Amino acid sequence: MKKTYIQIVSLLCLLLLGACTKEPAPTKETQQVNEQEQKKNDYDAAVEKKNAELGMTPLELTAYSEEVGAVLVEPTHTNFAVNEIVTVKGTVENQDQLQENYVWIKIRFDGEALSDDSMEYYAPIQDGTFKQDVRLFNGEGEYQVTVMLPSTDRKNYYYDLAKFTVFNVNPTMRRDLTYTPFAQDAGLSLEVPDSGYIKESGIFTLKGKIATIKGTNETLMLELKKDEDTWKHVLPVKNGQFTYDVPLFYGKGVHQLKVYVPDEEKKDYYQAGTILYIDNESELVTEPISYMTTYHERGVNLTYPTTGGEETNLTYRIKGTIDKDAPFAKETTHLYITTKKDDDEALSVIPVDNYTFDDEFYLRFGPGTYDVTVSVPEIKEKNSSKFYYYDVAKFTVESIGTEDQRDSLPSRGVQSDAPEITALAKELVTEDMTDREKAKAIYEFTAKSIAYDVEKQKNSEFQWDDSALKVLELEKGICQDYTYLALALLRASGMEARYVAGTAGAGFNFSRHAWVEVKVDGEWLTMDPTWGAGYIANGEFVANYTEDYFAPNEEAFKTHSRSGVQY
The missing domain is CATH 2.60.40.10 (Immunoglobulins)
Known part of the structure; x- marks a missing residue:
């Protein structure tokens, strides 16, 4: 009996021990490892089977x-x-x-x-x-x-x-990132993406390093291709690093991207570095932006837009930065935006504040396709009556606005929506006035309130920010400034008005000039508040208001030669 009891106790202990030491359920990670190991075993078995079928022959090398x-x-x-x-x-x-x-x-x-x-x-x-x-x-x-x-x-x-x-025998599809000798010698390496074939939608990020480039204005070149379409872009490298969001312009399907490294021996020449394939899942087709060499030389980084061909209504926004280490970065206080539709062209100014720009401009010529050019100003020491600028980027915009508002909207130098201008316009004109009376009141105010700035004209002291607000504050200016102020007040009063460029004078004594045309009762009326303000005698301005240059007849205005309208 005693022996039987001992055996029963031993059996119970074994059962209890077995219950206490039960193996835990496999984790998700363990299952994945097991699945991967099983796949490897299956593939290895498939390799052995295939090799048995192939009847392998020894490899012979060339001479x-x-x-x-x-x-x-x-x-x-x-x-x-x-x-x-x-x-x-x-x-x-x-x-x-x-x-x-x-x-x-x-x-x-x-x-x-x-x-x-x-x-x-x-x-x-x-x-x-x-x-x-x-x-x-x-x-x-x-x-x-x-x-x-x-x-x-x-x-x-x-x-x-x-x-x-x-x-x-393995069905997995994956392309390695491979680098040419030029890329390896230059120390090119991509951090993003980590594969030579990826799936994206509309845009993808390219990020990496290139060891041999340490300057602030060095570059790589990108070449994006799909079918017959090709886009090239020079990409700045700073302190050996680069990053760029690459737009996939050409819609759904595989885009090929080649990354080129600079040739060590040839200036502005590139050698192939690596190739990527990006399967774009977006069906949206857009247009490339064209970048000029000045874009990189002046350190411009346009963060929006990234593609051309977008639709908008009346206004369009651009934003980006200026590299503070680029030449003339501190002096680049503004950008010029040229918008062209058919034969019409307008110039707008976008301010740059603390090396950053983010602002809108008008598409004033109604619905249709606009060619937009972004430019940086020429930085010069001498005064000049003309402003020069260098193109940095070009793209198109599709305006779906329904109206042509070229002569009604605010424009460069004409801040017709500024509170100071709208308040003054309300003082000068009333609702019971006719269009002609409104125009006459604004002509008279402009001619009487502004003194002609002889020194500005003589010394070519023109500034990019000359405008209606500026002349209103200074109470002096030249023909463009009289015109800016009159236009701003007219447009603020709800009237269509435009800046007319040409020449004025008699005989051989003529020079560039500007004046105003305003729509009165459906017809364009001419007025020149500059000549209505007075005249120059012995190098000094003499205030002598006259109405002669408000709606002058052809004979009275034969001293003026009209070349066109500026926006």
């Missing part, structure tokens, strides 16, 4: 291998199977005789590829050895691989070392 003392350690057969990766490994005894320090490996997929049916690796030769793990990028199928060595007497020239066929 060039003997000339340079090259040996291919891996692979060893001309036809074989692998699980996604094939290793190319070898030695070169006479490396010092080669003109380049890279082995060129070309891979071509036999069949329809997801992006491109080929890709290339450049494996560095170090101390006479090279090794490269080559990913068979298009998944399961057959690939042709060519291994080439550099020439002994010609730069950038290669001879075949070996060719072989390899079958990939």
Whole structure:
């Protein structure tokens, strides 16, 4: 009985111990590892089976291998199977005789590829050895691989070392990021994306480093292609780093992006660095922005828009920054925006504050396609009656606005929506006035309130911010300033008015001039408040108001020659 009792107790202890030491349920991570291990085992089994079917034959090298003392350690057969990766490994005894320090490996997929049916690796030769793990990028199928060595007497020239066929049993599709010798020598590396084939929608981020570029104005070049469409863009590199949101302009489908590195020996010349394929899932087709060399030289970074061809209604916004380390960055206090539709053109000014700009401009000529040009001002020491600027970017905008408001909207120098101007306009005109009476009141105020600035004209003391508000504050100006103020007050009063450019004078004594045309009762009425203000005698302005230049007849206005309207 005692023995039986001991046996029963022992059995209970074993049962209890078994219950206490039950293995925990596998975690999600453990399951994934197990699944991956199982897949690897399945692929390895598939490799063995395929190799048995292929009846592998030994790999033979070309005669060039003997000339340079090259040996291919891996692979060893001309036809074989692998699980996604094939290793190319070898030695070169006479490396010092080669003109380049890279082995060129070309891979071509036999069949329809997801992006491109080929890709290339450049494996560095170090101390006479090279090794490269080559990913068979298009998944399961057959690939042709060519291994080439550099020439002994010609730069950038290669001879075949070996060719072989390899079958990939793994269906996974993934392209490596590969770099040309130019890119590797320059130290190019992409942080984003981390693959040579990605899926994006409309835009994707490119970010990386290039070790040999340390200056503030160095560049890379991008080339985006899809079918027959191509766009090139020079990308600034600062302190060896770069980042850029690349628009996928050409709609749904695979875009190819080539990244080029600067040539060390040729100025403004680039060499291929790497290739990416971006499968755009967005069907939106947009237009590229054209960037000029001045864009990078002056440190402009246009963060919006990133593409052309957008639709808008009446106004359009641009924003971005100026690199504070770029030439004339501190002096770049504004940008010029030229908008052109058919034969009509307008010039707007966008302020730059603390190296940043973010503002709107008008599309004043009604619905349609506008060509927009962004420019930086020429920075000069001497005064001038003309302003010069350099184009930095061009794009198009599609206005869906319903009205042509060219002569009604505020414009450069004509702040008709400013509180000071609208308040003054309300003082000068009343609702019971006729259009002619309103125009006459504004003509009289402008001519009587502003003194002609002889020194400004004599010394060409023109400024980019000359305007209605400025002349109202200074109470002096030249013809453009009288015109700015009169236009602002007229438009603030609800009247259409425009800036007329031309010349004025008699005989050989004439010069550039500006005056006003205002629509009165459906007809354009001419008025010149500058000449109505007085005259110059002995180099001094003499105030002498006259109505002669309000709606003058043709004979009275024969001293003026009209060249056109400016916006």
